[in-house]
Amino acid sequence: MAVASPAGGLDAPSRRIVFDAQMLALGPGGRSIDTSRFERGDVIEPGRYRLDLLLNSRWRGVEEVELRRQPGRESAVFCYDRGLLERAGIDLEKSARGQDRSSARDPLPEGLHCDPLERYVPGARVKLDIAEQSVYVSVPSYYLSLDSSKTYVDPAxxxxxxxxxxxxxxxxxxxxxxxxxxxxxxxxxxxxxxxxxxxxxxxxxxxxxxxxxxxxxxxxxxxxxxxxxxxRAQLLLGENSTSSEFFDAVSFRGVQLSSDDRMLPDSLRYYAPVVRGTASTNARVSVYQRGYLIYETTVAPGAFALDELQTASYGGDLEVRVTEASGEVRSFIVPFATTVQLLRPGTTRYSLTAGRLNDPSLERRPNMLQGVYQRGLGNDVTAYAGGAFTGSYMSGLMGAALNTPVGGFSGDVTLARTEVPGGDRLSGSSYRLAYSKNLPNTGTNFSLLAYRYSTGGYLGLRDAAFMQDRVERGEPLESFSRLRNRLDANISQQLGNGGNLYLNGSSQRYWSGGGRAVNFSVGYSNQWRDVSYSISAQRLRSHYEGFSSGDKRGETSTLFSLNLSILLGGAGRGSPTLSSYLTRDSNSGTQLTSGVSGMLGKRGEASYSxxxxxxxxxxxxxxxxxxxxxxxxxxxxxxxxxxxxxxxxxxxxxxxxxxxxxxxxxxxxxxxxxxxxxxxxxxxxxxxxxxxxxxxxxxxxxxxxxxxxxxxxxxxxxxxxxxxxxxxxxxxxxxxxxxxxxxxxxxxVARPLLVDSRMPSGEPLPFAAEVLDAHSGQPVGAVGQGSRLVLRVEQDRGSVRVRWGNEPQQQCLVDYALGPRETTPPVLQLACRPASAADRERTL
CATH class of the missing domain: 2.60.40.2610 (Outer membrane usher protein FimD, plug domain)
Known part of the structure; x- marks a missing residue:
């Protein structure tokens, strides 16, 4: 039986637990063990410790923490300052204001403080675990800062x-x-x-x-x-390639400075709109996306703005429900459709590259400069601009991305001027419009729908460099194809239990009579129990997109395929799969392929087909x-x-x-x-x-x-x-x-050991008696049921002390000598001999 003293918070003094030792008085003679060592927690000594800091069970980093002795406390307590709490992710401004007048707190002064954290942060609790080298801080979510997301860690x-x-x-x-x-x-x-x-x-x-x-x-x-x-950026010096998000990707040798979104908190890394509204009382605000609750918080009366949402990256309108203290519920919709270019309000993304073009197929490799800058201007607008330059080429880009009720749009215009060897000049422009929208009610997802149109004189940086290089070699300017327009589409339709339908495709047309290049595919897939099946069609019309004076007639092919897969033997890891594929190609004919594949091994480390x-x-x-x-x-x-x-x-x-x-x-x-x-x-x-x-x-x-x-x-x-x-x-x-x-x-390194032993009198050893190494005094095990010692020993030869009290007659020694593992019995039968005065001195 155990009786606990009155309870306190995690910051309160440790509970004192008193055990009734007679409950453990087992065996002949009713012997019991000394339980006083279990009646209080470990006493923590003051000092500076490097501890893992966890906020609401989320690791926030390793901190140099000072523990100090306080009056009336056996153990040293956790001390903190503003910097430590802010790095952990606690909003001290919110903590001082509280959620209402009753929860308001005094502002945390500068310097080190050892008072219970609840004095400055309502509802806060602290727990020290020196064995795990950790300090656990618990704080109501209302007082967490924007940077306290699940995986964000302070740069320090x-x-x-x-x-x-x-x-x-x-x-x-x-x-x-x-x-x-x-x-x-x-x-x-x-x-x-x-x-x-x-x-x-x-x-x-x-x-x-x-x-x-x-x-x-x-x-x-x-x-x-x-x-x-x-x-929040990466600096690179040497050879690499630029991004293709806004300009042509080119290989370069030089220096590049680019922002890195991975350094941002989750709540800023991906776009989501700011949810704004008004509450009449202390209200609960719940945000749903596609029917799932993704965020909930409590707000004070008045206007509120929620800017820390973490949503699905492919979008879907947000339903906001405001539940007042009276029970009244109001709801409204916040449109949310995302494109790659949309950023959170106030956040930026940039890249600047300077150096020399480094394509191995270029004989002439000019110096180049390319840069892009993006900024979230508001809840629904992100603007971006950029430029690319060489000694004989220049282009400028301006555009914007919009979040609207009917979807996410981005559009931009690029102006370019290219100096042609021999004195000619090409000038042109390129226009791009992209759209994305997820319709959860119908299961339709327009993940990419983009159109680009370029005038006859427009060239990207890479194409301009190739054109200039080839003209200098003597090829005529008229021999080069230039992209006129391009359409890309990526659409999918979920049919519930009816499967999934998709359409992917692109169409390109070129200036100078280059014709059209078409590539599209449509397909359907579904699964019934252990059977998966799909059907698809693909049409290709190839066209060489680079600059060449050769044949440009191209060719067309159509491919139909039917796929069937059956999982044999259930859904276990080692179950093989029987598959058949029927394909019909307009150029190569009809082919049927059948086979079996699967994995082998306990962990699926081998695979075969x-x-x-x-x-x-x-x-x-x-x-x-x-x-x-x-x-x-x-x-x-x-x-x-x-x-x-x-x-x-x-x-x-x-x-x-x-x-x-x-x-x-x-x-x-x-x-x-x-x-x-x-x-x-x-x-x-x-x-x-x-x-x-x-x-x-x-x-x-x-x-x-x-x-x-x-x-x-x-x-x-x-x-x-x-x-x-x-x-x-x-x-x-x-x-x-x-x-x-x-x-x-x-x-x-400690060898597990089971020993059946008895006291010198022949009686069983008391249950739960502690077992110590006779030389170091460190715990190595305990006495289990049936007078069996459960030990882990580091030496093959030595002695252990069994102790169930502080009196000489409440101790005895077990000497052991272990041979090779294969010759050592699973359970040793050893006597527990009386401990001499010298033996007792060594472990006291």
Whole structure:
């Protein structure tokens, strides 16, 4: 039986719990244990601690926290200042005002304070957990700041990582035999890098090899990049490519400064309208999108503006319900349709690139300057402008994006002037209009509907550079095709249980008699129980879009396909899938392909496929098989194909390597930002959700972390040796982009041990008696039922003390000597001998 003292908040003194020891007086003689050590919580000593700070169970970073002794308190208490609370995500202005007069608080003065946090923040509570090195702060959501979203972390807690070298590789080997003649070729794609502090050196390239052509290496990008947290931007120096959002994407060698939305809170990263309204009382405001509650808060009487909504990125009108204190409910609709260009009011996005064009097919590579600036001007309007320049080319862009009740629109106009070698000049303009709209009531989604029209003299930066380069080589200006108009459409229709219908397409027309290029597809898909089926049609009319004086007649093809897949054996991971594909191509005829595919292994680490194809027109059949295996350190694959007159074997290997101060660790393919786990002796433990496992050196790689956001990385002890104990199995981190962050998990080597023992008198040992290491005095286990000791010991030979009180007769020693694991019995039978005075002194 346990009796607790009067309850208090998390800031209140620890509850004193009194146990009735007679309830544990088990066995002959009614012996009981000393329970006084359980009657109060751990006493926390004053000092400065580095603790994980969690606000409403969300990690906010690692803080240097001061704990001080206060009168009447056994343990030191949490002390704070304005900076710490604001970094955590508490709005101190709201806290001082309160939700009404009764909840108003005194403003928090400057300096360090150790009073209960509730004095300055209504409803606030604090809990310290020194064992987990954490401080938990609980605050009503009304007093959270805009930056207190789920994954946002204050820049002061971003981790730039360690110095490390990185390598991603993707290699393939092909051996083909065609009518008795063989050919062998290979490919290797490599992304290499080195991190030092906040600097990221990166190099991307590809190597190809064949017996006939020899070897060739092509560099695609080499640059150094670092983040600028104060500007919420990335600075890059070297070779890379520009974005294609507003201007043509071009390769450059130079410097680039661009904003990085990933550094913003979730509530500012994606567009959503500000919800404005008026409340007559302390009202509850609820916001729904497509019938789902996405946000709710309480507002004071008067006008309100909700600017921290986090909505679905593809839009859908918002229904706002205002519930007054009297129960009266008013509702209204806020239109919400999004385009890529829409930004939150007051937020900006920009990019500036200066350098030299770096396309390998250009003989003449002019200096260039390109920049774009976007700003959210209001609830429904975002404006943007930009320009691109070389010594003989200039263009300017102006446009806007609008959020309207009928959808999201964006439109812009670009003016360009190109100097043609020989003295001629081309001037023109290009107009673009884009539309998007999600209609949840009908299930219709216009994710992209865009039209561009360009006059005959208009050229983008890349096309202008190619035209100037070719004219200087002697080609006539009239030989180059120029885009006249382009229409893009991407429409989908949900039919409920009736499946999904989609239409994708584009149409392009060129000046100079270039004709039209058309590409569109329409399809339908659905699923019934374990059967999935789809039908689609695709029509292509090819046309060479670059500049060439060659043949431009093009060709047209139409493709129809019918697909059927049946999951065999239920929805389990290892269940194979039987698939059939019937295709009809206007150029190549009709083909039927059937096969089976699936996964093998406990974690689905292996995948396989077997298939056969039959061409109805040629009456020929081909066969293929593949097997892929995904290891924690590498992904391996092989495939074999055979058909009329040919055979082909392909092998592949893909993965990553991380070189660090502890050695070289192999991993699966690396993402932009990674984690390096270090858990000594924890070989076999699972790391994160990627399938990575700790290697024999105690390292593992988490190949993908989210930059500038909270990442929780857990270790799974399944697979570790039994004698390894994780002191901590979870770590939180907020890495910067491209970082290699080290995540340390302390471990303890302690062999599990079961011992049946009795007191010197032959009586059972008291249940729940503590067991200490006889030398260090550290707890190593306890007495369980039936006088069985459940222990974890670090040495193969030693003694443990069983203690159920402070008197000499309430202690005894168990000596043990362990042999190899395979020869040690599962339960040892050992005596508990009386403890001598010298023995007792060693552990007191």
């Amino acid at each position: 807690s971003w981790d730039s990582g360690i110095s490390a070298a990185l390598l991603n590789y993707n290699s393939n080997l092909h051996v083909r035999e065609n009518h008795g003649r063989s050919a062998t070729s290979g490919y290797a794609g490599m992304n290499a890098g080195f991190n030092f502090g906040r600097a990221r050196l990166r190099h991307n390239g590809t190597a190809t090899w064949s017996r006939r052509m020899g070897s060739h290496y092509q560099r695609s990008a080499t640059y150094v990049q670092t983040d600028l947290p104060a500007w 077997l298939s056969a194809s039959h061409d109805r027109d040629s009456r020929q059949t081909s066969k293929s098989a593949s097997l892929d295996y995904r290891l924690p350190q590498v992904e391996l694959g092989s495939s074999l194909s055979q058909g009329p007159g040919y055979r082909q074997l392909s092998l592949k290997a893909a993965g990553g390597l991380v070189a660090h101060s502890g050695g070289i660790t192999a991993a699966q393919t690396l993402g932009e930002t990674i984690g390096l786990v270090h858990a000594p002796n924890a070989r076999g433990a699972g790391a994160g959700y990627s399938g990575s496992r700790v290697d024999r050196h105690g390292y593992a790689v988490i190949p993908n972390l989210l930059p500038y956001q909270l990442n929780s990385v857990d270790l799974d002890p399944n697979g570790m040796a039994d004698e390894i104990e994780l002191r901590s199995s979870s770590r939180n981190v907020a890495p910067t982009a491209g970082a290699v962050v080290r995540l340390d998990y302390p471990t303890r």
